Amino acid sequence: MPLYHTDDQSLLRDTARDFVAEHAPVSHLRSLRDANDTTGFSRDLWREFATLGFTGILIPEAQGGLGLGHVEAGIVLEEIGRNLSPSPFLTTAIAAVEALKGTAQADRWFPGILAGKAVAALAIDEGRKHNARITLKAERAGNGYRLTGSKQFVHHGHAADLLLVAAQTDAGTALFAVPASATGLTADPERLADSSIAARLTFDGVQVDADAVIGEGDxxxxxxxxxxxxxxxxxxxxxxxxxxxxxxxxxxxxxxxxxxxxxxxxxxxxxxxxxxxxxxxxxxxxxxxxxxxxxxxxxxxxxxxxxxxxxxxxxxxxxxxxxxxxxxxxxxxxxxxxxxxxxxxxxxxxxxxxxxxxxxxxxxx
CATH class of the missing domain: 1.20.140.10 (Butyryl-CoA Dehydrogenase, subunit A, domain 3)
Structure with missing residues (x-):
């Protein structure tokens, strides 16, 4: 495969570059920091990303998305990096969409992501640097699971609508799609060195249905x-x-x-x-x-x-x-x-x- 972009991908790059440079330059990050914004990004800007179709790049066409790939998604992300644009694009339009594909939860969350109304966060890390161990427990409770434990450094975790949570069940590792509004879930946000905001999440017996499981095993x-x-x-x-x-x-x-x-x-x-x-x-x-x-x-x-x-x-x-x-x-x-x-x-x-x-x-x- 050639290590360069096609003509269509180059056109996407030009569109993304012009849009991000105009609407989310470094001055946008600076203004959020100086205002001590507690969200960490602009929801209005997130909806504008959706209007251009960026939030649906990885979502299949059959579900309303563009049905493109990681090459195209990376083009948008590179422009976000060039301008230091505060955005949940990486956690939501890339990681969450990839995890939700082919699951029962996709139909629930994809419309909100496509509309720029839903934001997702990845609740994976728990302790010391790059610790691969997962100790948050997911115990069987009725027809679902009860989640107990904590996660650290969850980018956008305080402002997300959806949390993708790695937990330990009796059978091993599992990935859960958990609404951020779930009872028993609390978020303690913290501003990082780059002015972005991550959160420590505490799961105190959070109850989820069995269909919240979007993947089992590694x-x-x-x-x-x-x-x-x-x-x-x-x-x-x-x-x-x-x-x-x-x-x-x-x-x-x-x-x-x-x-x-x-x-x-x-x-x-x-x-x-x-x-x-x-x-x-x-x-x-x-x-x-x-x-x-x-x-x-x-x-x-x-x-x-x-x-x-x-x-x-x-x-x-x-x-x-x-x-x-x-x-x-x-x-x-x-x-x-x-x-x-x-x-x-x-x-x-x-x-x-x-x-x-x-x-x-x-x-x-």
Whole structure:
């Protein structure tokens, strides 16, 4: 499969780029932060995403969506990353839709997602960094289950309508679709370094019906995480790409020692190296997206994409700060926002070391 976009995908990129840059630029994030907004994103903007059809990219045509794939979804996510747009697109239109496909819950939640009225959050993490253990219990109770335990770092968990919850049953791991309005569920929101909001969720005997189970065993959770990790990787590419553009722009205008600093060969080499690293990372993401779309085993490609985008984007923001000098760390300058977002995204769903270790184990090391 060629590692470039088709003409139709390029048109989608142009549409997404124009829309996100106009309606959700970095200044939008800044305004939400300065206003101490407690939602973390604009619901009006989320509905505008839906109006353009973005929220239905992965939803099958038979259920009202566009029936496209992860390549197209990643195009939108890259533009979200370029503009640091606060949006539940990754958790809702990517991860949740992928998890709900083919289940009885799809007909319940897809219309709201298509209309931009429903927001989903992923309740997976529980404790220390990238801990794979799931201790939240799902015990049989009548015709359904009773959920007891807690989850941490649930992005949009305080504002979501739907929670996708990984829990432990007598038979093993299961994935549940839980309405956020369920009795016994509380959310304690916390603002993260990048001004996004995540929540600690407490499940105190939350009762759900048997049809809330949307997957059993490791396969359902693995599929959800593959979609989420690939999406986060696409967003990281956007963050890194915008940082590179800002840095090159600065190198072209900042003068020192009587010359534009971009004329210094040492800085040219660093910028060229950064460009090449981001292009390799972008290719890794596209490969993972293509494998997900064809239904092939994408586990190693997804891990590679997340590891490489974490490395490349971290390099981008570090080099950006270095080449901008002191101004790069001021709050008035946007570069600091990119550094913070890169940090959060790099940790989300497993950092570079986590995925590099997974690749090493798969190779027999």
């Amino acid at each position: 396969a359902a959770l693995t599929r959800l995480l593959a979609a989420a990790r690939t999406g986060a990787s696409a967003e990281l590419v956007g963050v890194g790409g915008a940082t590179l553009d800002m840095t090159i722009g600065y190198l072209k205008q900042r003068k020192q020692f009587g010359a534009v600093i971009g004329s210094f060969q040492a800085l040219q080499h660093r910028a060229a190296h950064l460009y090449s690293e981001l292009e390799v990372a972008r290719a890794a993401v596209l490969k993972a997206q293509q494998l997900l779309d064809t239904g092939e085993n994408a586990a190693q490609a997804v891990a590679l994409a997340k590891a490489m985008t974490g490395l490349a984007t971290t390099l981008a923001v570090q080099e950006g700060i270095q080449m901008h000098g002191g101004i790069g760390m001021t709050d008035e300058y946007d570069l600091g926002f990119y550094m913070k977002r890169a940090r959060v995204l790099a940790e989300l769903f497993g950092d570079t070391n986590f995925h590099a270790d997974a690749l090493a184990q798969a190779a027999g090391y």
